Amino acid sequence: MTETLLETAAQAQERDRYTIEQEGIPSPVLMENAARALCSLLESRLVAGSRILILCGPGSNGQDGLAMHRILQEHGWDTAAYCPPGQSLQRRILENRGIPVLTSLTQICALAESLGPDDWIVDAMFGSGLSRPLEGTWHTLTEAANGSAARILAVDVPSGMDGETGPLPGAVIQADLTACIGTRKLGTVLPAALPLTGEVTTLDIGLGNPNTPRTVFELTASKARTCLPVRPLLSWKGTFGKVLMAGGSRRMHGAIEMSARACFHAGPGLLTVAVPEILQPAMRCVLPEAMLLDLPGDPDCISEEAVPAILHAARDMNVVSAGNGMGRQEGTRTLVQDLLQKTDVTLVLDADALSVLDPHWLHRPGGQTILTPHPGEFSRITGWSVSDITANPVKAAQEFTRAYPDTVLVLKGAITCVSEHGQVWVLARPDSSLAKGGSGDMLCGIITGLAASQNPLEAALCGVWAHNQAPLCSKKDPAAFGPQDLVDALSDVWKSLREGRDL
Ligand SMILES: NC(=O)C1=CN([C@@H]2O[C@H](COP(=O)(O)OP(=O)(O)OC[C@H]3O[C@@H](n4cnc5c(N)ncnc54)[C@H](OP(=O)(O)O)[C@@H]3O)[C@@H](O)[C@H]2O)[C@@H](O)CC1
Ligand SMILES: Nc1ncnc2c1ncn2[C@@H]1O[C@H](COP(=O)(O)OP(=O)(O)O)[C@@H](O)[C@H]1O
Ligand SMILES: [K+]
Known part of the structure; x- marks a missing residue:
């Protein structure tokens, strides 16, 4: 496969739904796959004595976090997890196993402050279901995590970041490592997002393929390789x-x-x-x-x-x-x-x-x-503002090449988008x-x-x-x-x- 998808949160949710409802793989199986893949990624970065604090939100992102808490405890690591009160599958399993979950915000903030550079905070607050900027408890937890000396692993996306449009106003997790579940989220490649994701990796958890057309891809070495002109031996100028x-x-x-x-x-x-x-x-x-x-x-x-x-x-x-x-x-x-x-x-x-x-x-x-503008030149061509173009070059490139079908656009910058007929490679x-x-x-x-x-x-x-x-x-x-x-x-x-x- 040469195309690496970049998906919006809505597309990722559609893929989850397809896998669960059409293919019949139960949601807890996917969650267990996600949690185990996340744990083995994290464990590859831990050292003896590392402590782990897991911040869990109210949705499935939080469920991934609670499952990680269980698995890491099984493996002998020193973990603590925060989750707001409420019933859920992963919480019941933890109760059945006698593994505690913290609910005191003050206790969690003190714990975050006590962590050192060998320790990790897992941000499992919000993923593709984030619907608004972080406030109250979530704002406080995000500030505490960002202020801690520990490194941060973000599950799927750093919390506070929209899967399609990138960071929302207000607090956003500043991750050292982001583990995208299934596919990388489009919001994480936008210019404002890049300083907040740290290293990005994508975990395969066995999600299905809904076969709906996709238009945004990552430009990878394997894609570039398929585009390299071949040089036959029996050639001439x-x-x-x-x-x-x-x-x-x-x-x-x-x-x-x-x-x-x-x-x-x-x-x-x-x-x-x-x-x-x-x-x-x-x-x-x-x-x-x-x-x-x-x-x-x-x-x-x-x-x-x-x-x-x-x-x-x-x-x-x-x-x-x-x-x-x-x-x-x-x-x-x-x-x-x-x-x-x-x-x-x-x-x-x-x-x-x-x-x-x-x-x-x-x-x-x-x-x-082929047009190769930087955002200033592209603004002159289109009449769109430089700030709108740089906030979401993917959308700008897509809109432009849908209107100009004979054109290949290379919209340059710290991130570069190549686009034709509304398809974009980032x-x-x-x-x-x-x-x-x-x-x-x-x-x-x-x-x-x-x-x-x-x-x-x-x-x-x-x-x-x-x-x-x-x-x-x-x-x-x-x-x-x-x-x-x-x-x-x-x-x-x-x-x-x-x-x-x-x-
Ligand atoms: N489905 C599966 O089986 C799999 C799912 N997976 C994992 O699940 C993640 C998606 O899960 P999800 O859809 O539950 O969304 P998630 O991001 O956890 O949050 C939604 C909840 O948060 C709430 N909420 C939103 N914004 C808020 C805010 N600012 N402040 C406060 N609350 C806010 C929102 O409430 P509402 O907006 O309705 O008020 C809702 O209750 C995905 O990223 C991946 O990690 C994988 O394990 C693969 C298998
Ligand atoms: N921080 C960066 N990271 C990656 N690529 C960059 C960065 N800054 C500039 N570039 C790339 O360098 C090139 C600069 O192009 P441009 O602004 O037209 O410069 P000039 O016209 O002076 O040659 C573009 O291809 C752009 O994508
Ligand atoms: K997250």
């Missing part, structure tokens, strides 16, 4: 496609140079670069492998006179990129409009090409378009190595290089993965990691994907 990259201006020469270098190292067969005359000598030096297209008109930037030459060359290409360091002059606007409206070649539009883009042009006579592996000018140009180059021989969605998925993984191959500190390091790392990324090993 034509096998890997022809690329034209247009960009650059007197003031911004680096962007197109970095983009073209990254593109070359993504493996296209032939690379031609269209830069203004002033950049040609530098381009010859930094990338002698590339061919150069002579452009008439303004020697300092791509002006309107240069557009026909680029359009003419574009007709012979598998993919054309535009925008890196191009400037926002009339020539850029005409080029972007004409490429979209007068050609059917696959296009990758980045940077300045996005700033001059009129979204109506995206309804093309033929050909697909990459939530933040790395500050990439938070610097030029990273986006390199991503555009990698995707363009891949799109020369791969379909646009696969090129985008594979390119986004490779770009994000490159810093892992480098020994550089994130502060010092730069464009050349990224180019140097690409070879290892491709090899690891091809050989099926993790970096």
Whole structure:
């Protein structure tokens, strides 16, 4: 299976219901599976003498916690559990076994304060049934847990976090480890959620598959692997496609140079670069492998006179990129409009090409378009606010690609969403190595290089993965990691994907 689902709380509840009602696996069996998987995860992190405090809520998330209390006691661990008064299956079992459950809030808060760094708090307060922000007892318990020196294991989601929209206002558990039950919850990959989940793992508890269509997935190594262009032995340069990259201006020469270098190292067969005359000598030096297209008109930037030459060359290409360091002059606007409206070649539009883009042009006579905006550029294209986009980039990407069916969107950021036809793949592996000018140009180059021989969605998925993984191959500190390091790392990324090993 190459797709890893990200589910909303409602979808997770539907899966639980399907397993219990349609398949006939009783709820207590699932709960026992969940509790045992949670215990073995936790026990792999415990040391001799670790103490465990389990905070249990009123629903099934709390039932998982109470079952953990029983299992961990059976295994000889020093555990205490809090649960509000009320009857439930797991509580009855604990009573029958003579295992106590605490109900005093003051006692629990004192206990949380007494714990040390080898101890753990299990947050089993709320999971997919959270319906409102945490208040009263739950607010107090959350503050006590967050203030404790103990580490926190969150069951399914950190309490206070909505499974679809991420953290609610008010108190939210700040977990060190989140164990998603069955599937990872969509809310946990949103930008506001990432600092609160800690390490995330997903536990298989034997849930069924309701076979309802799903649209949001995690971008994983195995998905990226299926999108990597194959390189047959009996190949020639034509096998890997022809690329034209247009960009650059007197003031911004680096962007197109970095983009073209990254593109070359993504493996296209032939690379031609269209830069203004002033950049040609530098381009010859930094990338002698590339061919150069002579452009008439303004020697300092791509002006309107240069557009026909680029359009003419574009007709012979598998993919054309535009925008890196191009400037926002009339020539850029005409080029972007004409490429979209007068050609059917696959296009990758980045940077300045996005700033001059009129979204109506995206309804093309033929050909697909890959857009690679950051939230600011995406806000200009859509008219949506940057804060709405960054609060839920998944929803924004989904809405956009439903409206523009010929478009593959790469909505960049600390988390990046790749979307087509309302389906979204989310990459939530933040790395500050990439938070610097030029990273986006390199991503555009990698995707363009891949799109020369791969379909646009696969090129985008594979390119986004490779770009994000490159810093892992480098020994550089994130502060010092730069464009050349990224180019140097690409070879290892491709090899690891091809050989099926993790970096
Ligand atoms: N079904 C199964 O067999 C399996 C389930 N599993 C586990 O169950 C979890 C889902 O369980 P769940 O649906 O019972 O939801 P859960 O999150 O425990 O809470 C719901 C309760 O909390 C209450 N409540 C909500 N918000 C509140 C607030 N802010 N403050 C106070 N109260 C609040 C809410 O009350 P209400 O909103 O109706 O007022 C309701 O009583 C799932 O995440 C997974 O861990 C797995 O073991 C697999 C098998
Ligand atoms: N903290 C981060 N974690 C992961 N990726 C990041 C982070 N910050 C930036 N990136 C990635 O780096 C690139 C930056 O692109 P962009 O903002 O267009 O920069 P520029 O145009 O200056 O090259 C994007 O691909 C983005 O996803
Ligand atoms: K929880």
